[in-house]
Amino acid sequence: MIILHELTKTYGSNKEAVKALKKVSLKIQRGDIFGIIGYSGAGKSTLIRCINLLEKMDSGKVTINGIELTELSPKELRKQREKIGMIFQHFNLMKRRTVYDNIAYPLKGKGLTKVEINEKVVKLLELVGIKDKIYSYPSQLSGGQKQRVGIARALANDPEVLLCDEATSALDPQNTRSILNLLKEINQKLNLTVVIITHQMEVIKEVCNRVAVMDAGEVVEEGSIIDVFSNPATDITREFIAKTMGYEGLDELINQNFLRDPGQYELTVKVTFVGQVTGQPFISRISREYGIMVNILFGSIESLQGIPFGSLVVSLTGNEGKIQEAIALLESNKIRVEVLREYGASKSNATQCS
Numbered sequence: 001m002i003i004l005h006e007l008t009k010t011y012g013s014n015k016e017a018v019k020a021l022k023k024v025s026l027k028i029q030r031g032d033i034f035g036i037i038g039y040s041g042a043g044k045s046t047l048i049r050c051i052n053l054l055e056k057m058d059s060g061k062v063t064i065n066g067i068e069l070t071e072l073s074p075k076e077l078r079k080q081r082e083k084i085g086m087i088f089q090h091f092n093l094m095k096r097r098t099v100y101d102n103i104a105y106p107l108k109g110k111g112l113t114k115v116e117i118n119e120k121v122v123k124l125l126e127l128v129g130i131k132d133k134i135y136s137y138p139s140q141l142s143g144g145q146k147q148r149v150g151i152a153r154a155l156a157n158d159p160e161v162l163l164c165d166e167a168t169s170a171l172d173p174q175n176t177r178s179i180l181n182l183l184k185e186i187n188q189k190l191n192l193t194v195v196i197i198t199h200q201m202e203v204i205k206e207v208c209n210r211v212a213v214m215d216a217g218e219v220v221e222e223g224s225i226i227d228v229f230s231n232p233a234t235d236i237t238r239e240f241i242a243k244t245m246g247y248e249g250l251d252e253l254i255n256q257n258f259l260r261d262p263g264q265y266e267l268t269v270k271v272t273f274v275g276q277v278t279g280q281p282f283i284s285r286i287s288r289e290y291g292i293m294v295n296i297l298f299g300s301i302e303s304l305q306g307i308p309f310g311s312l313v314v315s316l317t318g319n320e321g322k323i324q325e326a327i328a329l330l331e332s333n334k335i336r337v338e339v340l341r342e343y344g345a346s347k348s349n350a351t352q353c354s
């Protein structure tokens, strides 16, 4: 388990001082794929570099699998750091060395024979799926292949933890997906704890089981992917989710579809549902049973950690009381209902509720 306790980091001093981390605490369980998301400047890189003490903190404690890194001598720390692999956005490969040499480099000086090093490099290249590139140079590889070399190099010393610093940000969507799949595979095969920092919620959605959201040097929200996606607690998290789920531009869509007949009651809601309930026809049921007209403005179903996660934005038109009863039915079935806009008969004016 990784325990970060009240990490604080300030760059510069006096007027120029930037508080990059403000008492950040987190617990990351062994075997987690833990995502840390935030906009540029939120403090993500500083935080991930504090996990292996590449960054010197002002105060705080880092404990990994029971060993408090912040208390170790430089020599002991070097030893412990071997259990923490790291990969980077721009791969950080040695350009003038072959793939073989890049991966063999961290194995040197460890008392291994040439044959043992050779075996290990080949095994790692098989694991990351680019054995055929063993004697290529980085310039002869695609971005995705370079990152595979970076992953193989990070795994050379059989680490317990893999830190990924924006590891897919320089890759196209296809390579991003394949690298994320590789990280998932490695996490499962090697029972490796993976910490990913990113500014893309797609990355979190694709592989992580838990997520922490950072803003201005603080963790503002943390939880399982399902909990955070289905019930985000902060505006910044809602923004990240909106981007990845395609909710952006919804306000405009709602306005375009806004029924402006004062004789009608209309409620526009976002319904979010997780798990088995996604397979049930609740929308047609409320339409039928409560005599409500349902206009679907937006819909999506995604898989989060293999669990279906759906969201719909619908306009419900009809009797206000019946609509409220229908909403109660949805909520009693653990479907989250968020009112986006209300308009109509029993209200004299349109009200925007979101």
Ligand SMILES: Nc1ncnc2c1ncn2[C@@H]1O[C@H](COP(=O)(O)OP(=O)(O)OP(=O)(O)O)[C@@H](O)[C@H]1O
Pocket: 011, 012, 018, 019, 020, 038, 039, 040, 041, 042, 043, 044, 045, 046, 047, 199
């Ligand atoms: N070496 C440095 N000297 C001074 N300020 C720094 C330094 N490194 C980072 N900062 C500042 O600390 C804050 C956090 O930076 P950090 O790089 O950790 O954020 P980030 O979330 O990783 O951003 P990005 O996604 O852009 O890399 C920012 O305001 C940044 O300008």
